[in-house]
Amino acid sequence: AVRTAFVRLYREGLIYRGEYLINWCPRCETALSDLEVEHEEIQGNLYFVRYPLEGGGYVTVATTRPETMLGDTALAVNPKDERYRHLLGRTAILPVLGRRLPIVAAEEVDPEFGTGVLKITPAHDPVDFQIGQRLGLPAINVLNGDGTINENGGPFAGMDRFRAREALVERLRAEGLLEKIVPYRHAVGHCQRCRTMVEPRLSVQWFVRTKPLAEPALRVVQEGKIRFIPERWTKVYFDWLTNIRDWCISRQLWWGHRIPAWYGPDGAIFVAMDEEEARALARAHYGKDVELRQDEDVLDTWFSSALWPFSVMGWPEETLDLRTFYPTDLLITGFDILFFWVARMVMMGLHFLGEVPFREVLITPLIVDERGQKMSKTRGNVIDPMELIQSHGADALRFTMVHISGKGRSARFSRSLLDESRDFLNKIWNMARFILTNTEDLPEGLALSGRPFAWEDRWILSRLQAVIDEVRDYLERYLFHLAAESLYHFVWGEVCDWYLELAKVRLYGEDLEARRTAQLVLRTLLAAIVRLLHPVLPYITEEIGSYLGMEVSRSAYPKSDPSLRDPEAEAVLSAFQELVREVRALRAELGLDPGRELQLVVTGGAQAERILLELGPALARLARVRPRLALGAAA
Missing domain, CATH: 1.10.730.10 (Isoleucyl-tRNA Synthetase; Domain 1)
Structure with a gap:
């Protein structure tokens, strides 16, 4: 099923291989999709660096990642910023490496951030990459896969990225080019798997072209063919699909579905169901048999997961299970995988089967600890459900989880x-x-x-x-x-x-x-x-x-x-229960022995008489009293 989906999407032009800025984990040494990156607030610094200008003078640039300046290919200012309009068209010199940097105009530059001058590093920043693509700027990658500086980093080559940062800052200070360092708190992407700080990095990867798949997935929800519960998640789903970017699906991991692509001697790509088909395609291309090499990357696990509603039913074969159980009625899942899984299942189901995979999606809250913190190994607050089943039983755990599963974003467990x-x-x-x-x-x-x-x-x-x-x-x-x-x-x-x-x-x-x-x-x-x-x-x-x-x-x-x-019986028992509660409360208030039998005189007309006649023995038992009706009470 996975190979069939990949091959079909590739031949339809919806999967492509290209050089693009991706999220890279230096520890796992693999590409990550946007959804696999979690942003966390950290305390960092804003480094103000002086870039010399050709012809004299300098311009100051503020950056949180000075080591990436080794890959700078331009400086940019907002064309509406009067302070720097005179610099447009001039050339700056990259400190330490001496590279000439054109000063260009870009509306993406925020005049309020730092000094209002942005260093452009197309190989290591998403905004810079877009500016570089538009203006035709070169992209210089300065990082190896393990997070060390590569040969493009000059004297810092071989250093870990953070060690290179320290060394570069010292070099700038020694050359009089470090103006100041200001503490700065900002959100930085971390790998969802290992919590390592992620680096934007230019890399050749495989991508799914998502816009053509997202449009039908938006439409079926707008038409009511899929309903989200609670309703508020519909807007979240819309926002993500409306602003969706192409999905990086290749991973540099040891385990997974290997990408069914083979390369010829000159790098020509042959995507096929198996090696035999790839060889046939290569033979037709070259006119002879050639040596082929299969791509070593594997697919993002969410690619195969996106096919789950129909692949488990035997697709691409037309099985009885597939005809019987697709689409299903209800999907129950957490909001944290709304985009990882739910949206992608909708996209793939519509594309390959022409029908939604499910009609309703129930979004459950995320289970957090009693202080409201997300459970994680680093915090030490993870609870093993098997231990809870051993100590309290499966039913007790099940009832607890159901009892706390409201419609909020999180449910506190204790x-x-x-x-x-x-x-x-x-x-x-x-x-x-x-x-x-x-x-x-x-x-x-x-x-x-x-x-x-x-x-x-x-x-x-x-x-x-x-x-x-x-x-x-x-x-x-x-x-x-x-x-x-x-x-x-x-x-x-x-x-x-x-x-x-x-x-x-x-x-x-x-x-x-x-x-x-x-x-x-x-x-x-x-x-x-x-x-x-x-x-x-x-x-x-x-x-x-x-x-x-x-x-x-x-x-x-x-x-x-x-x-x-029986509303009448409910009213009678409600009055009876209230009477018992009043007697118990009065006994406690007066400090009377709970086991001592008291005499109780009841007033209240016909209803009181009815309670005494038909519920008197029960009243005597539950309230420990000898009840009698007040004279004239039944009149």
């Missing part, structure tokens, strides 16, 4: 959150054990329908329907954290804290039919809860489900029953 998730799992397990233990004698064949419900049954079944609707809505909108939160509060705060306690009155009472009703409601609740929780907590719910005779992973996700919604 072990305390993991502890809370483990506590929740313990709560679920204890709830299930309580229900299973107290329903062991439930005869088979009994149905819930047609039975008289207690207030608490009506309430919890009504709340279950509301939670089912709420969770389904959250899941359909990819608000997984809200779905997890809703289930957490329902299971712990309503089922465990209230319904189980209320059900104990009948479970431990003498009314067998009332006990059976409570048992059936408990079983119904447990069966629904394990199915609701299963996408977030697959292991514990499957285990509990096995005791219910269920294969949870193959069960239908719960749907609500509108006939069980």
